[in-house]
Structures are given as C-alpha cells and as structure tokens.
Amino acid sequence: MGAALVLNATYEPLCVVPLRRAVVLVLAEKAIVVESSDDVMHSERLSLPIPTVVRLSRYVRVPYRREVPLTRRAVLERDAHGCVYCGNRADTIDHVRPRSRGGQHVWTNVVAACARCNHRKGDRLLAELGWHLSTPPVQPPATVAVVMGWSVRDPSWAQYLGLGHGPAAVAPAV
Numbered sequence: 001m002g003a004a005l006v007l008n009a010t011y012e013p014l015c016v017v018p019l020r021r022a023v024v025l026v027l028a029e030k031a032i033v034v035e036s037s038d039d040v041m042h043s044e045r046l047s048l049p050i051p052t053v054v055r056l057s058r059y060v061r062v063p064y065r066r067e068v069p070l071t072r073r074a075v076l077e078r079d080a081h082g083c084v085y086c087g088n089r090a091d092t093i094d095h096v097r098p099r100s101r102g103g104q105h106v107w108t109n110v111v112a113a114c115a116r117c118n119h120r121k122g123d124r125l126l127a128e129l130g131w132h133l134s135t136p137p138v139q140p141p142a143t144v145a146v147v148m149g150w151s152v153r154d155p156s157w158a159q160y161l162g163l164g165h166g167p168a169a170v171a172p173a174v
Contacts, residue, residue, distance in 0.1 A: 093112060
C-alpha cells in the first residue's frame, strides 16, 4: 500500500499519510486530489484515481515551524548516500571543518562520506589535503521534515517539498 502527501489549503506540506487515509479524506470531501497515479481504485459504485498528493479543502493552522533534525540518517539522505569527496557509497558523516579545529555540529558543516575518505581526512582541513566540495553543504528546507522516515517517495512530491537535486539537497531514498 502506498502513501500520499497532504498539503494545506495554501499548498504548504503538512504530512504524509497512508493511501487509505488519503482516500478517506477525498471521499469525505475534506481534501482534493492534486496529483494522482495512472492506477485507479474501484468500488461497487465509484472509480477514483489513486492519489499521490492531496490538498485540504480548509486551511489548518500549524502552531510551530518544523526543522529537520541533524542526524546521521538525515545527512546521508540529504547527500543521497554518496560520499561528497569521492562519490562512492557513504556510510559515515564528516565535519568539513573538524570539531577539534572549532567546527560546529551544524548542517552547513556536516557532509556524508565513505569510511575511507573520512579516515584519510581525519582532523585536517580540505585545503590541507587539496580537496574541495563541488557544492557547499546546506540545511534542508523545513518541508523535508514532513517526509523524513518515508523510504518510498513519489517523484510528484518534490515540487511541493522544494526539493532540489544533487548532494546539497535531500534526494529521494533509494
């Protein structure tokens, strides 16, 4: 069974719900199908395209602004599980400016790295090794917190989540 992205009436991403919940929202006229797959669900009297993105009919006030928590898993997802130094599969995170040299544990200083590159870099600066980053690390948009933990993401969600492409943006999980 799939999942659907739920948008507020203003097209702000709110959450991801199981497909069954999305269909119930549409049938109860609490949501409108914005994007759907080519497949169709059938009942005795009704055929409904399978929703991938639904928008609530009425605005829901969100009391707080979410931020993506800085975790190993989130950094690996942001960098598409690829080492920013060599391009191989990443399994660790590295502080671009090492903490031993005053670097902070913040989104703009943490990247995904394979164990080999992380070990070779150690507590040195990139300039000391002659290495460079093709794109600087960035903090993912708050909208990404909505889909954290969902391993399967529909490509149609990207335009509503503000997801870019490349190592500096959160890429869909493989």
